[in-house]
Amino acid sequence: MEKLCILALVSVLFLVPTAIAARTQDGSEDWGYVEVRPKAHMFWWLYRSPYRVEDPSKPWPIILWLQGGPGASGVGIGNFQEVGPLDTNLKPRNSTWLQKADLLFVDNPVGTGFSFVEDTALFVTDDVDAAADLTTLLEKIFNRNESLQKSPLFIVAESYGGKFAATxxxxxxxxxxxxxxxxxxxxxxxxxxxxSPEDFVLSWGPLLKDVSRIDDNGLEKSNSVAQEIKEQIKNGKLDDATNSWSKLENLISSSSSNVDFYNFLLDSGMDPVSSVTAIELSKRNIALNRYSRYLGSLRKSTLSPGGEGDLDTLMNGVIKRKLKIIPNNVTWGGQSDGVFNAMAGDFMRPRIDEVDQLLAKGVNVTIYNGQVDLICATKGTEAWVEKLKWDGLQQFLNKSRTPLFCGSDRFTKGFTRSYKNLHFYWILGAGHFVPVDQPCIALNMVDDITQSPAVSAPLYTRT
Structure with missing residues (x-):
């Protein structure tokens, strides 16, 4: 029963003109809907940290977590699978990011997770429109809450969520x-x-050849399709580029005996994080269904005896009952297929320029990458970083990296490099889901990013 106590707290509902919200009796959690546009409803869930330290000179931070996809649920996946206070067994997560900050999860764009639209014509079709909806949500949440306004907000994203974060x-x-x-x-x-989708698809073949996962024949074929994608993006044929991306994923899979796109050291389905049953988001081809494993991520996650089952059952069962405000006709993840399909034309559009603009405006930008990720491989990330026009880029690239270690363990766990407001973390031994694969380094990276006043000792050291 103890593991369910946090879910049993009585909620208090209150209504405002374009929002409905609720909170636990002790005020540790708030959640609700914001109507970001007429008939377009976005769901959010805010956790206040029990580790909060009140320091006027160093305000306690808030992290806004943005999931990928497009169409993956931050409220479900990021919360219960990666960094929230409870795991999918409803047990406390000892690596929760609440140790360093308050956490705000949002089901973005509308139609994702518990978010929904009353008319499918209201799905967003690009990252800029998604950012407009998110900004409206933040206005509704922050403008009436002076306490939240005192805390710096850090936008932390994973996978396609990075494009949302930049815009x-x-x-x-x-x-x-x-x-x-x-x-x-x-x-x-x-x-x-x-x-930068172009840089990632161009990296797949050479990376897999270097680690003996494909041969010269597979490399030649993958490079050919990757070059085709590059030209399609250059010529603005983004729908065609998305279709070619699907073709390339299928080719990579057949050439590599089904490498796991989220950890290239494994076969597809071996990684407990990416071992999921594909939801049918699209009938177009196998690759889109394979990528939908991320959108419905961890659907085979097994709960302890007496638990709710997989993530779908958890979210649509005990979590939906706890939240109380989810409409009866709304199913968690029920509109995710529409979200992905609506954004297919923007899926392959790069957002390097937006990162450049953030750097030019003095915003602290942190980039982190798992060593064995394939779909967003470090090789591809380094390639797009080198395309930045930011005036500090050369100085950044010339700096030496600093190795990172966790606690008393002297095995190298990662590297970092910083110059002015650009920071990069190379996370060793991690795939696409860094907080799951390397929770120690991830948690302390968050400490660096937020400059949290948390009093707990750092788990890693630098040399």
């Missing part, structure tokens, strides 16, 4: 400058982020 960062800054949003932007962190 949201700029949209947020504009809203702040125009006096529409009362918020302090602390920084943007891009984790294994799909910022």
């Amino acid at each position: 949201l960062g700029l949209s947020t800054l504009k809203a702040i400058e125009e006096g529409k949003l009362k918020l302090r932007l602390g920084g943007v962190a891009l984790g294994d982020s799909w910022i």
Whole structure:
């Protein structure tokens, strides 16, 4: 029963013109809906940290977690699978990021997770529109809460969420400058982020050849399709590029005996994080269904005896009952297929320029990547970083990296490099889901990013 106590707290509901919200009796959690546009409803869930330290000179931070996809649920996946207070067994997570910050999970874009639209024509079709909806959400949450306004907000993203984070960062800054949003932007962190699809697909073949996963024949075929994708992106044929991306994923799979796109050391389905049953998001081809494993991530996650089963059952069962405000006709993840399909034309569009703009405006930008990720491979991330036009880039590239260690363990766990407001973390032994694969380094990276006043000793050391 103890593991369910946090779910049993009585909720208090209150209504505002375009929002419905609730909270636990002790005030440790708030959640609700914001109608970001007529008939378009976005769901959010805020956790206040029990580790909070009140320090006027160093305000306690808030992390806004953005999941990928597009169409993957931050409220479900990021919360219960990666960094939230409880895991999918509803047991406390000893590596929760609440140790360093408050956590705000959002089901973005509308139609994702518990978010929903009353008319499918209201799905967003690009990252900029998604950022506009998110900015509206932040205005509704922050503008009426002076306590939240005192905390710097750090936008932390994973996978396709990185594209949302880059556009949201700029949209947020504009809203702040125009006096529409009362918020302090602390920084943007891009984790294994799909910022430049061209650079990632070009990296797949050479990387897999280097680690003996494909041969010269597979390399030649994958490079050919990757070059085709490069030309399609250059010529603005983004729908065609998305279809070619699907073709390339199928080719990679057949050439590699089904390598796991989220950890290239494994076969597809071996990684407990990416071992999921594909939801049918699209009938177009196998590759889109394979990628949908991420959108419905961890659906085979097994709960302890007496638990709710897989993540779908958990979210649509005990969690939906706890939240109380989810409409009866809304199913968690029920509209995710529509979200992905609506954004297919923007899926392959790069957002390097947006990262450049954030850096030029002085925003702290952190990039982190798992060593054995394939879909957003470090090789591809380094390639797009080298395309930045930021005036500090050369100095950044010339700096030596600093090795990272966790606790008393003297095995190297990662490397970091920083110059001015650009920071990069290479996370060894991690795939696409860095907080799951390397929780120690991930948690302390968050400490670096947020400059949290948390009093717990750091788990890693530098030399």
